[in-house]
């Protein structure tokens with residue numbers, strides 16, 4: 001409805017130190033709707049957890065014709081008002097004190113506006129155009145991809161509610177940068193203190209943008225904005241169709257690793273402008289903001305993005321193959337040590353993310369694994385399988401390009417069958433068993449075997465073998481109980497691996513171990529005292545379970561943990577070298 005009168009949102013911040021936005025929503029006369037339902041989002045797309053943002057609303061007033069209108073609070077996120085088809089004004093305040101990529105924030109230095117935690121939607125009028133007017137304190141700048149109305153700097157238009165809430169606004173005295181690439185304007189807003197070399201961050205962003213553009217053959221937007229918040233600690237990123245928000249640790253740029261982490265986060269969120277924002281499951285846009293939007297594809301949208309971020313950095317020259325393989329070995333060691341990696345299928349991990357991954361119980365690590373992490377390994381496996389089928393010429397980048405052309409660009413959602421069909425046509429091979437075993441099944445991902453086929457040497461060493469030159473240390477690393485501990489002072493059990501010696505001895509989550517063989521221990525010494533005994537020896541464990549002191553004994557076994565290393569195999573056969581070259585260097 002191009003000529004429909006827009007919904008008009010106004011955001012003022014007269015007292016930034018109160019952390020309260022003053023929001024006004026003017027709803028025009030909706031003649032066909034005598035009763036209006038005002039709905040406040042329960043979640044923000046890209047962050048799959050119900051957060052009930054309406055808990056931060058105060059002083060809600062609904063007026064019509066200068067009179068207060070009675071309204072009925074239907075449930076936690078819905079207000080119902082009889083407007084009789086007349087214009088209505090809704091005013092309220094939103095407390096905004098959580099600094100995260102998914103929530104609005106306000107203090108005396110800056111404001112971050114993200115519509116899902118700020119704006120009501122009017123049920124049934126979601127397709128109407130929206131206007132946004134921001135009233136910042138004097139001297140504050142605005143950065144957003146929302147187009148400004150002609151001749152204004154603080155008034156913006158959005159095609160509809162979805163469009164409005166998918167374009168955050170950074171407000172404050174942040175630094176602004178811009179560059180062009182292939183006809184597209186890229187803007188960067190950096191808010192907060194940092195010890196990073198800004199010119200270097202900027203140069204890295206350009207390379208990431210360039211390599212991703214090469215992969216997809218251009219950009220699907222005219223403007224793109226990176227909003228970067230520098231915080232005391234890392235806070236991750238959140239993708240939007242034409243922008244992303246990155247919460248990084250501002251003062252952590254003290255080594256190369258910090259720049260690598262920045263590169264990875266940028267490449268990840270930027271890749272999402274295609275994978276999940278445009279190449280996406282049906283339920284992931286337009287969204288239902290009132291509750292869970294269930295998808296079985298998060299392993300693809302997140303895990304495959306996690307994998308592709310490294311491929312982008314390799315192609316951008318920001319990561320060498322040697323460095324990548326070294327990281328890959330360390331990451332595989334972590335993954336292969338996760339007891340829950342083959343318990344729940346990837347498709348189910350995705351579906352249940354709302355209630356399991358983001359609300360983890362004590363047993364989470366034993367029953368599940370992150371779909372980011374397992375999805376990344378599944379992506380690597382598929383890339384290498386496709387490289388084998390095509391003598392190294394084609395792989396996962398081609399699958400993404402194909403899905404972009406066939407679906408994303410045309411606004412068609414993808415299904416798992418279409419992802420499989422795209423991969424099969426790129427590899428010209430059947431991939432049925434890949435999907436049944438690794439996506440819908442729980443078979444171990446045969447990553448080491450496939451890495452050997454892709455021209456790598458793959459080594460797995462026990463902790464003792466890895467410390468062979470120090471004989472004392474090597475001997476002490478052989479025994480294993482199957483326990484991990486929470487961070488803190490006391491040796492509080494975080495996890496007990498199923499069927500491990502500790503499991504069989506009856507130890508469980510939150511037990512606090514106070515002595516090993518009658519020797520006092522805390523979080524920093526419990527591992528050392530356990531290592532005093534060798535595999536086959538029995539140790540006595542004294543621990544508190546709640547308030548009661550107890551004793552048990554367990555017999556250590558040989559450690560099943562492995563340290564993995566992956567490296568280029570210089571004597572790999574020609575077909576294997578071709579696969580490797582295609583995987584690590586080709587597009």
Ligand SMILES: [Zn+2]
Nearest residue numbers: 268272302305
């Ligand atoms: Zn992501």
